[in-house]
Each structure stands twice: as C-alpha cells, then as structure tokens.
Amino acid sequence: MSGTNPFDLSRHLSSEAKARVANPMKAIWKLIQQQPNVVMLANGDPHFSLYPIRKVDFEVASIENQDPVKSWTASRLSARTLLLTSSSSNRSALPLNLGLQYANGAGRPEAQRAAAALTQFYHAPPDHITTLTLGNFDGITKCLRLLGEPGDKFLADEFAFRAVTNAGVPQGIEWISVKMDGCGMIPESLEEILVRWDEGRGKRPHVLYVVPCGQNPTGSTLSLERRRKIYEIAQLYDLVIIEDDPYYFLQYPSDPNDSSLVPSFLSLDTDGRVIRLDSLSKILAPGLRLGWLTSSAAFHEHLIALTDSSTQHPHGFGQVFLAELLSEHGWGLAGFDRWVSSLREEYRRRRDFFLEEFERRIGGSGLVNARAPEAGMFVWIRVNIEKHPRYQNGINAGDGAAARARTNVAQLMQELFMCCLDSGLVIVPASVFALSGDSVWDDSAVPIEDRVYFLRATFAGTEEIMRKGLEILANVLQTFFAE
Amino acid sequence: MSGTNPFDLSRHLSSEAKARVANPMKAIWKLIQQQPNVVMLANGDPHFSLYPIRKVDFEVASIENQDPVKSWTASRLSARTLLLTSSSSNRSALPLNLGLQYANGAGRPEAQRAAAALTQFYHAPPDHITTLTLGNFDGITKCLRLLGEPGDKFLADEFAFRAVTNAGVPQGIEWISVKMDGCGMIPESLEEILVRWDEGRGKRPHVLYVVPCGQNPTGSTLSLERRRKIYEIAQLYDLVIIEDDPYYFLQYPSDPNDSSLVPSFLSLDTDGRVIRLDSLSKILAPGLRLGWLTSSAAFHEHLIALTDSSTQHPHGFGQVFLAELLSEHGWGLAGFDRWVSSLREEYRRRRDFFLEEFERRIGGSGLVNARAPEAGMFVWIRVNIEKHPRYQNGINAGDGAAARARTNVAQLMQELFMCCLDSGLVIVPASVFALSGDSVWDDSAVPIEDRVYFLRATFAGTEEIMRKGLEILANVLQTFFAE
Missing domain, CATH: 3.90.1150.10 (Aspartate Aminotransferase, domain 1)
Structure with a gap:
C-alpha cells in the first residue's frame, strides 16, 4: 500500500447512520429561519414565564489564589467561593429562559461556544466542530453507533475499559486488541494487524479506540512520537481514531518544571479522521454528565442527527453551568486553566x-x-x-x-x-x-x-x-x- | 384466538438487548457490596473534596398560594419564591457529594424515590419499578432499542409525533398506523390490523406506541373505556404498550368541577406489559431533560443495562433538583400537586x-x-x-x-x-x-x-x-x- 487515503466519511458510516430519517418538522424550521418575526402557533414549547425556576446559583471555588485547588482543599468550608448565577436576565451567559427551553441536538450555542473555546485553546484543531455530549461514555457509544456495522472489527488496547468495548458488542462490533507496553499502544503491533489482515475474515478494521493519556487501566501515556506513528498508520489504512481523553488535564511530566501537555491526536488531525472526546468528570465532577467531542463537520452533522433521535440535547442546568463557569463572570478560560x-x-x-x-x-x-x-x-x-x-x-x-x-x-x-x-x-x-x-x-x-x-x-x-x-x-x- | 397471553418479556426483547454484555467490573461490585467498610483503591472516582462546587441553589416558585401558577405569572419578579439548596450537608435531600459522583444507570436512589413517589401517588401501579430517563424522548428511544428488531412492525397513531417514529426507522422498525377519530386511536381499527395479520408478511406487531392524553398532534384524549379496550387487545395479541404521557397533568375535563385525571394504562397494567413515560418538560421546563419511566422489574433491569452502556445515569444537577423539589424542604408531593x-x-x-x-x-x-x-x-x-x-x-x-x-x-x-x-x-x-x-x-x-x-x-x-x-x-x- 502506498500513499495515504484521503478521508471520506461515507466509507466509515454504519448503515444505521446512513438510514437516519430527518423529522419532517426540520423542513419547516428551515423555512422559518428565513422568515424573521413570525408569530408561532407551532410548537408545544411551554412559555418560560411558566417555568417555576427563577434562578440557579452555583457556588464554585474561587480561582483568585495561584494554587486554587490547594486553598480549596486546605480551607474547606472557609475557602473563598465565586457565585455563578443564571436567571432570565441577559447578564447571564446563558439565561434560563433559553437554557431551559427545547433545543436541537447541538444544544445551546452559548454552551457549545464555551466548550469550543477550551478545545481551541488547548488543541487548536485544524478544521473541526464541537458537539456537546452527556459525557464521554455517551459520546463514545454514539460514535460506535455512527461507525459500527454488525461484523465490523474495531481496534483497542489489549487492556481496555471494558464497559466501552462491551457497549459495542450487542450491535455487532468485534474488538481486535493491540499490544501494549509500559508506554501504551505499540504502533508496530497496530500496523502488523493491518498489514497482515486477511479480507476473507471480514472487512479490515476501520476504527481505532484509544485513551492517549493515563490510559485506563494501565496508566500509560502515548508519547508524541507514538501518536505521530499511529496517526500515519491511520492515514495509510484509513482508520477513524476515537480519542477518548478524560485524563488530558492530569499529566505529570517527569520534569516537574515542564508544564506542557502532550499534543492530542486532534491537534495532529489534518484529515478530519479524529473524533476527540473531552470530559469534565475528572476535573470538575463526574455527575455533571456533560462533555463534548470535536470532529470534522461531516461527523458533527451525523452526531447531531443521532442526538436528535436518541438522547436529545444535553440538560439545561449543565449547559448553563458550563456557559457561566467559562464566562467573564465566572472562571473564564484563564481561571479554568489555573x-x-x-x-x-x-x-x-x-x-x-x-x-x-x-x-x-x-x-x-x-x-x-x-x-x-x-x-x-x-x-x-x-x-x-x-x-x-x-x-x-x-x-x-x-x-x-x-x-x-x-x-x-x-x-x-x-x-x-x-x-x-x-x-x-x-x-x-x-x-x-x-x-x-x-x-x-x-x-x-x-x-x-x-x-x-x-x-x-x-x-x-x-x-x-x-x-x-x-x-x-x-x-x-x-x-x-x-x- | 382465545384467552389472554401471560406476559413474557423474552418474547419481546430485541436480539441486541439479549446480546448485551455486562461490564466485568459488575461482578466485582457485587462482591464488594457483601463486604462493608472496605478500603477502595479501585475506582477513578474523584474525591468530592476536589469538586469545585460547594452548593447549588434553585430559586423556585412558592406553592403557598392556593393557585401558585396564577400568582407566579401575575406577580412576576415580585412573586414569592422558595430556595432549594443542595450542598454536601446531610440536610440536603440529595447531597452534592453523592449527586455529583458516578452512579449506575439507575441514578441516585434519592431521585429515583422522588419520581417513584409521584407515580405511586397518581397511578398506584400494580407491580412496577421506576427508571430515571433523560426525558421522554430518551426513554422512548431506549424502549425502541430494547424491543425493536430489524423488520419488526410497531403500531402507532396514524397522525403521530414523527420524530419518535422516525427514530426507530434506522434500526429497522417499520410503523403500522392505526386509525383515529376525534377521540384518538380507534380500538376496533387496532384489533382489525391484528386479526387480519398475515404472518407471511412478517412477525405480527408486538409493540404499540400511544400518547393517551392530549395526543400530539391531534389533541385527542383516550377515554377510560377505550383504554380498557386497547389494554384487552394488548393482552389478547401480546402487545407491549409504550405509554408516552407528557400531557397527563394538563387535562381539562368538560366539567370544570371535575378535577379527576383519566386513569393511565399503567394503572390498568395487571400484566406488566405497559412501559409508562413521565416527563417534566411540559409542567416544569423542557430543558431539565429529566424524566422517568415505570415498568415491570424485568424491563427495568434491561433498561438499566442499556443506560449503563449508552447515556449512563442522568445528570447530577437534575437529580438533585428533583430530589430537593419533592422533599419536605421543597414543594413535597402536595406542593407538586398544587x-x-x-x-x-x-x-x-x-x-x-x-x-x-x-x-x-x-x-x-x-x-x-x-x-x-x-x-x-x-x-x-x-x-x-x-x-x-x-x-x-x-x-x-x-x-x-x-x-x-x-x-x-x-x-x-x-x-x-x-x-x-x-x-x-x-x-x-x-x-x-x-x-x-x-x-x-x-x-x-x-x-x-x-x-x-x-x-x-x-x-x-x-x-x-x-x-x-x-x-x-x-x-x-x-x-x-x-x-
């Protein structure tokens, strides 16, 4: 095999994803968007004056101190806090009248922009769009639905978070394990599987699931060199890479003065073949059940359609929280980084x-x-x-x-x-x-x-x-x- | 056909549902539950002292007034409110340290109990369990996954909320429409389809999707008499009934002094063949994205497994909100009813x-x-x-x-x-x-x-x-x- 495969989404979509049927109301919405100031007798959307919720306050840690986690845990109940407030006032980054209304699968743009700003800051992806998720597990399993056809073989680390791999089994995904060493997945082992693949045994694997930092369970982190090699292999054998990276922010380089984070697969993704999943579970709280994924626009469209026909958009409280936290009244990007x-x-x-x-x-x-x-x-x-x-x-x-x-x-x-x-x-x-x-x-x-x-x-x-x-x-x- | 079919879940499950694989960690959790006071070096659960969220306050409408919605909308910003608070203190109905931690697909018992109490109060189902959902759309589409096999034919009203029916199409569900009149689905038309079914055309439909109150789009409501007839047909032809009832609380009997609500299919369900979906979207706010379904224990187990392998448990903020709202510090059941x-x-x-x-x-x-x-x-x-x-x-x-x-x-x-x-x-x-x-x-x-x-x-x-x-x-x- 010579050269690289240009990335073509249609080669990777499951037949279920291809068979998705748009809600006929969508056509109507498109017409409406061209018509400003219409009177709506259309939707069963409760008017926000009937929401019995006037205001939500989240009391969060102050990030004024240089080492906010240390002061937060040391001072406990006397630690300084910051109040994030959302009401229907337009001082809110995401006012409640919008945050608690129906949205489409993309969720509210205010929350989406907040997540996208984080991704831009840390990964500066070449050409990608943010999709809100209900956390990485939701995001990954949606990717499995998007990409997985009965009989498909997907690649994963030989020691893996089995809840994820098992989730794909009932829909007919079979997993092929890639050998690891203390530094994570071995690129040469990955390539060997693909080189030696016998099409008589079924379609060659077209999806690689990888946890690049602090892999669960081995704790291993892929070096930049390995990431580059794996990405090249993905180009050569036309793999989609699902980059599940909940521990990205918890990196401990051997030199304590080195505060750099290993570049993500997303940041290397010139083709649009990487779907990166970001989580707030490990850095804020698991029960938030709000995360986001970053992908090419083509994946994004399909993921929105899948969201519209399954979970629907993420919960309003989480979206409001994220938008307020990252706004100028909240931590902002600098505070988050701190x-x-x-x-x-x-x-x-x-x-x-x-x-x-x-x-x-x-x-x-x-x-x-x-x-x-x-x-x-x-x-x-x-x-x-x-x-x-x-x-x-x-x-x-x-x-x-x-x-x-x-x-x-x-x-x-x-x-x-x-x-x-x-x-x-x-x-x-x-x-x-x-x-x-x-x-x-x-x-x-x-x-x-x-x-x-x-x-x-x-x-x-x-x-x-x-x-x-x-x-x-x-x-x-x-x-x-x-x- | 004579007599009724005893309800047997296994006849209704999709092969995907039957093929679901438990996470191997589950076996470990079972062992742990028998062992109190263990030291946990097991899970990547961030300790709650590291959650940067100390307290969440929801300012909600007071229900002290006899007609709280009227005073809420009339007095607007000066209307009386009630503060629901959750922190890690044990005065909270669902403390944040629990509400913001990982849970299994069932979510936190505190929130589940709150939803179950509502269902008990309004429906007193014979023998059923509550499962939290991310709203009715999530609940319904999970039911479609649970019950729908490629080629299966499901029954629905001839005018239906197509976002729901379309959601089943990519997984291979075909819809058979049942005739309606001004009073909703016509039981005789339903029966005719089943009586005349030719097995040569595929398996007889085994699932009926119905919106019994204020049906979307026709606004029709099934009388108790029709519900009884439809339930009898379901018994005779072994149907599972998915009762999607977001408008249950918005019933307007012709006699304004009649405050009774038409009994739900759930309340009639002696067999365990009804899965009822309840929503907060129309009565509190759509963006909450939290609801619950009520089903037999057997369905519940499968729905939890499906939740564990797709969306995971509902978001903590919503669970906390629901638990606080229905607690003695919040509206309670009586306040909710008001x-x-x-x-x-x-x-x-x-x-x-x-x-x-x-x-x-x-x-x-x-x-x-x-x-x-x-x-x-x-x-x-x-x-x-x-x-x-x-x-x-x-x-x-x-x-x-x-x-x-x-x-x-x-x-x-x-x-x-x-x-x-x-x-x-x-x-x-x-x-x-x-x-x-x-x-x-x-x-x-x-x-x-x-x-x-x-x-x-x-x-x-x-x-x-x-x-x-x-x-x-x-x-x-x-x-x-x-x-």
Whole structure:
C-alpha cells in the first residue's frame, strides 16, 4: 500500500447512520429561519414565564489564589467561593429562559461556544466542530453507533475499559486488541494487524479506540512520537481514531518544571479522521454528565442527527453551568486553566504519595513493582506471580475463553484479589480489562490470558485511604506468596 | 384466538438487548457490596473534596398560594419564591457529594424515590419499578432499542409525533398506523390490523406506541373505556404498550368541577406489559431533560443495562433538583400537586382563550372547525379544504409516497401553509405528522394522504401570540379560499 487515503466519511458510516430519517418538522424550521418575526402557533414549547425556576446559583471555588485547588482543599468550608448565577436576565451567559427551553441536538450555542473555546485553546484543531455530549461514555457509544456495522472489527488496547468495548458488542462490533507496553499502544503491533489482515475474515478494521493519556487501566501515556506513528498508520489504512481523553488535564511530566501537555491526536488531525472526546468528570465532577467531542463537520452533522433521535440535547442546568463557569463572570478560560493546572499538581502529589508509600511498604519485597504513571489516576502494579509457590507454566487450560492460557496466572490472580477483598481492600485485577486476543493475530507471543498479572490501583482517594490500602496490600502479598 | 397471553418479556426483547454484555467490573461490585467498610483503591472516582462546587441553589416558585401558577405569572419578579439548596450537608435531600459522583444507570436512589413517589401517588401501579430517563424522548428511544428488531412492525397513531417514529426507522422498525377519530386511536381499527395479520408478511406487531392524553398532534384524549379496550387487545395479541404521557397533568375535563385525571394504562397494567413515560418538560421546563419511566422489574433491569452502556445515569444537577423539589424542604408531593393543578387551570384558560378567539374570528366562516381538546397544548384544526375552488377529487397522484392519494388535498394544504408563512404565521400542516398507511391494511377507507386537511396550532403561547396568530390565520383563510 502506498500513499495515504484521503478521508471520506461515507466509507466509515454504519448503515444505521446512513438510514437516519430527518423529522419532517426540520423542513419547516428551515423555512422559518428565513422568515424573521413570525408569530408561532407551532410548537408545544411551554412559555418560560411558566417555568417555576427563577434562578440557579452555583457556588464554585474561587480561582483568585495561584494554587486554587490547594486553598480549596486546605480551607474547606472557609475557602473563598465565586457565585455563578443564571436567571432570565441577559447578564447571564446563558439565561434560563433559553437554557431551559427545547433545543436541537447541538444544544445551546452559548454552551457549545464555551466548550469550543477550551478545545481551541488547548488543541487548536485544524478544521473541526464541537458537539456537546452527556459525557464521554455517551459520546463514545454514539460514535460506535455512527461507525459500527454488525461484523465490523474495531481496534483497542489489549487492556481496555471494558464497559466501552462491551457497549459495542450487542450491535455487532468485534474488538481486535493491540499490544501494549509500559508506554501504551505499540504502533508496530497496530500496523502488523493491518498489514497482515486477511479480507476473507471480514472487512479490515476501520476504527481505532484509544485513551492517549493515563490510559485506563494501565496508566500509560502515548508519547508524541507514538501518536505521530499511529496517526500515519491511520492515514495509510484509513482508520477513524476515537480519542477518548478524560485524563488530558492530569499529566505529570517527569520534569516537574515542564508544564506542557502532550499534543492530542486532534491537534495532529489534518484529515478530519479524529473524533476527540473531552470530559469534565475528572476535573470538575463526574455527575455533571456533560462533555463534548470535536470532529470534522461531516461527523458533527451525523452526531447531531443521532442526538436528535436518541438522547436529545444535553440538560439545561449543565449547559448553563458550563456557559457561566467559562464566562467573564465566572472562571473564564484563564481561571479554568489555573484550576486544572493546580489540580494537576494536587494529583501529582497524590501520585507521589502513593508511590512513596508503595515503595516503603512493598517495594523491597520483590513481589510487585510499579511504574510511575505520567498521567491519570491509576498505577498499574505488576505482580511477580511467577514467584508464587503454586505458579505453573505449560498447563493446558482447557476450553472456553481462556483456552489459550498456558499458565495458572489468571487463577492465582483471582485468588489474590479475593484475599485482598477478605482483608478489606478492593483493588482491581487485570483480568477485568483484558481484551481477549484474536488467535489469528496473537500467535507469536504470550496470550493475554497469561499476562493478567497486574492490579489497577488508584491514587484518586485521600492519603488515609492510600495508606490503609497499601498497608493491607503489603500484608496480603506477604501471606499470599508465603503459603 | 382465545384467552389472554401471560406476559413474557423474552418474547419481546430485541436480539441486541439479549446480546448485551455486562461490564466485568459488575461482578466485582457485587462482591464488594457483601463486604462493608472496605478500603477502595479501585475506582477513578474523584474525591468530592476536589469538586469545585460547594452548593447549588434553585430559586423556585412558592406553592403557598392556593393557585401558585396564577400568582407566579401575575406577580412576576415580585412573586414569592422558595430556595432549594443542595450542598454536601446531610440536610440536603440529595447531597452534592453523592449527586455529583458516578452512579449506575439507575441514578441516585434519592431521585429515583422522588419520581417513584409521584407515580405511586397518581397511578398506584400494580407491580412496577421506576427508571430515571433523560426525558421522554430518551426513554422512548431506549424502549425502541430494547424491543425493536430489524423488520419488526410497531403500531402507532396514524397522525403521530414523527420524530419518535422516525427514530426507530434506522434500526429497522417499520410503523403500522392505526386509525383515529376525534377521540384518538380507534380500538376496533387496532384489533382489525391484528386479526387480519398475515404472518407471511412478517412477525405480527408486538409493540404499540400511544400518547393517551392530549395526543400530539391531534389533541385527542383516550377515554377510560377505550383504554380498557386497547389494554384487552394488548393482552389478547401480546402487545407491549409504550405509554408516552407528557400531557397527563394538563387535562381539562368538560366539567370544570371535575378535577379527576383519566386513569393511565399503567394503572390498568395487571400484566406488566405497559412501559409508562413521565416527563417534566411540559409542567416544569423542557430543558431539565429529566424524566422517568415505570415498568415491570424485568424491563427495568434491561433498561438499566442499556443506560449503563449508552447515556449512563442522568445528570447530577437534575437529580438533585428533583430530589430537593419533592422533599419536605421543597414543594413535597402536595406542593407538586398544587402546582400542576394550578398549571392545569392556566392552560385551560389559554385553551379557552384560543377557542374563543378562533370562534370569534374564523368560526362563522365555515372554512375551518376545531374540537376543544380535553388535554395537552394543541388544537387540531379541520380545514374544509373541499370548499377550495381548486379542490379536485378522483385524480391519480402518480408515483412515490403519495401514490395512494386521489385528491389534491396535500398540495392545497402545502399552499395554505406557505400562505400563512408568507403572512408571518407558523402553524403546522398535518402532512408532517401523517404516518403513511400500509396499503394492505388501509384498503377500505380514504388513505391518509387524502386526509391531511388539518393544521396543528398550540395554545402554549401568550394571549398576544394567540390573538395575532389567529388574526393572520383568519385573513389568510379568507384570501386563500376566495382566489
């Protein structure tokens, strides 16, 4: 294969997306937009004077302090706050009479512009449009609907957030896992799958799902070099890249004086083949259920149509919150940046605390080791399960999903997980993330069923939780390996 | 066919719903729930001390006055209000530290209980569970995913909210229209379709979508007698009934002293075959994007799984709002009932104003007539298009979607719509709601293409809008028919 594929959306759309039928009212709306000052006897839109909600106030952290997260957590209830207000007054960035009315799938332009400004500031994408979502999970699953045809094979990391991959299975998407190392997805492994693809087994994968920063569960972050390679492969083999990046703002470069963030796939996307998903869950609060994705205009149109025919536009309170937060009366863009920079330092401190405790309590045991993650919330702990007295190699694991396993790693790790739980610690075994390899492509190496010797731990909790948790883990490991 | 079918969910599920794969983490959560006081190193849940949101205040209408909507709209900015507050304090009905954290698809129990209490109060369903939704559109389209298999034929009113029916088309649902009269869906027409069904044409329809009160667009309301008949037919032919009831609280019985509401399908549902959707859009504000559905436990489980693998749980701000509003610090159930009763009177006044203006300006013309709707927001205006000088009967309409038409009704109505628009009035022609009949079932009567002689008008607007709108309509009708 030579040269690159120009990006053509129609090659990638599911037949469901192509079969979408516009609401006949849309034609009427188009006519109306050309006609200003019409009298509307058309829509069942409750008049805003009948909304029983006059005003919404959000009391949020002040960002006046240089390190706002530190002062917020240190001063607690006495910490300074800022009041964001939305009413039907036109001083509001998104007045309630508009924010609480029906909208189309794009939501209110005030909220959309706020999200777009963030993306412009951090990624300066070449030629892209913002679509509001109900958070990244909603955004990703909409992308799966948009792109996924029964029988399609999509690509993902071999250790992945399975809630996402599983969400595609009922609609007929099959996942092909790409090998990883400590630095995330290996570009050469990705290319190998595509080079060696036999069309007799079905259409070559055309979608790559990737979490580039602080990947869940491995905590790995793709270097700029790897991103460039993966993007080139995507061009060569005509892949759409779904870039799910909830941990983008939580990056901890090894040089603490380096405040730069690794450029996103979106920022490299000259073709319009990247759909990037941004989330507020990790930097503000998960329950907001508001995020946005950034894509080419062609994807945007289809995503709006899909939104109009499923969830409809995001909730008004969230849109109002986002618009007010990023307005001049709120944090603004500069304040937002100050908050996330400060939050980054907070999580770096938590990460370092975790790693110090880990080192102090278990590091010398030789039973486990861990790499310092450069982003996110997770430490991927390698358990040296080969040292366990009952470790076995060369066994035949029998039938079923784990038929390729040649060791009892999975079984021992399950025992270890249960020992932790019995001792009052919840830590997640790698098996729940393992995307079973396709034996056709996974013939040259140790199958993933024999590599589930990891535990995922988070440093998102408090120091007390980390201290207690690692204390239990240290004790359990000693007992477990000494049996 | 004799006797009734016992309800069996598995006969109704789509293969997509049956193929849904649980997140492997779920198994871990089940284990954890049996283990109190564990230390969690598991989840990437930001600690609530890092949410930059301390407090949310919603300033809502006071319901102290006997007729709260009247005082709210009359006193405007000086109207009394009530402050709903949620913070992380346990005085909140749903504290922010919980409301803004991740939840499963069921959302927070506090919000779910608030919605369930409303349903219990108004419908006392025999044996059902509440599932939060992102509004009725989200709820309905989730039901379509749950029940709809490619090639399935679902039943709906012949004039329907096409955004809903169209949403099912890309996934392969075909719609069969059921005849209506001024009182809504005709049970005998429904039964005729099912009796005469030829299995050679595909599986008999197993889902009925119905808007029982103030149906959009016809404004019709099904009597209790019709509901009983339709429910019996559903039992006999094993239908699932999707009861979409956003106008339930806006019912205007002909006797103004009668404050009773027609019992819902849900309240009659001894079998568990009804899925009822409740919305806050028409009674509080559309932009809330929060509603709930009520179903059997078996449907609930599947809907939660679908929610977990698509939109995820509803937004925290909405859940907090609902929980606070219905708590003892908010309106409570009694206050809610007072608000909706008062709102009902407000919309009855608007409806009466509309009908009086209509009668005064156009009633004597003989060109149009309208029936007083007993619920909702819409008046369905019959245009006596047969009186138009260019009206033709007995024509052959040619190919395409309107091939069955034998008159030029559709064309004249389109002209009338454009004349209104040119005069500055937007009113919706029936054609955008017409669900094209299936010629196999629609052979004995005038096809719907010849019956699109209606206009849908709303009385949801202000008196000024209604007055202006009807003035334009009167003038346009005179000119249009006098040509």
